[in-house]
Amino acid sequence: MTRDEKKQQTRKSLMDSALLLVGEGENFSNISLREVAKNAGVVPTAFYRHFKDMEELGLNLVDELGMMLRKLMRSARQSQLPAVELARNSVELYVRYVADHRTLFLFMSQCRTGGTPALRSGIRNELGFFATELATDIRQASSLPRIDTQDLEIISQLIITAVADTTIDILDQPENSLQLQELIEKTIKQLRVIFLGATLWESARKSSKTN
Template identity: 35%
Template structure:
């Protein structure tokens, strides 16, 4: 086996170990809460020795920050992809509700993690989640600023509107993350409720004077 092939194999194994650690921490946090999960529990669950943990993460806090980053990555990517589609601006309410449901469906464990840790997690993880939500507010504000009735608003008011959207989405994402498997009817109802509430927010744009 050539050195190049051995290097690729080692890198693949390293990445598999890292993913096993993350997956184990995510699964254990569902049962115990992330703040109660120890390095020893994670490594036992992942089937590795404790020393292997430190080749990937300095501490459980760093592991928690990585889980937060992973949890928001898909949603942020889907929002950015949606921004490139001119159809989205014409149907922002329906598209926002659709993106929300699809993102939670693809990453239910991660959204469950955010839901649990956003309020009851460790201070470091809570702060990381708040930071990610603030970034989400800022990115969504860029999209909202292009809408009719809002394009001439002060930036503070655009962020206020964006924050209302994000709070609505977070609330319904937490509901969706708690649904059991095969709950299409309930999922549809939550999506419809999110759509109606966002529509109510948008209707208020016409009468708001920045």
């Protein structure tokens, strides 16, 4: 094995080790460099050969998260060409992804509001990008001519918020449990309320003053 390959390997070990500890219930911001190193089967000082500190490792996890979200969006595009049951299919696909990448989504939930400023803005960027992509998809798929681009972006952000916010609840429920199913149904209803509101939305109007 070439030296560079070997380096990439231990680098991945370190990142996976951090995620493992997150999965064991530790808060990312509480995880020590030493724990990560030990768990990766490497001496503490070796950590510095790969990352300046834990925050830098975290930023690389954000990148990994971003790639995963893009894969998710690609899956969503492929599987939903008919555009029927859009809310249900989207939510169920998301839940499946969360189950398949528990630790990464745990990391996201923890750091989105609780991490350092750099981590927070990193995750915010990824979710923002996700929302923008969603907006263009909605524009192409459905016909909402009365909504301008800015408003569509805002609505997409609302959708992302609603879904991202349930992530921690999803993770707290055991897989295939009744509570999880109820959670899914709840989220689907919320998305449908938003969609319903969007179809009636008119960007041009001076906005309803009564609610």
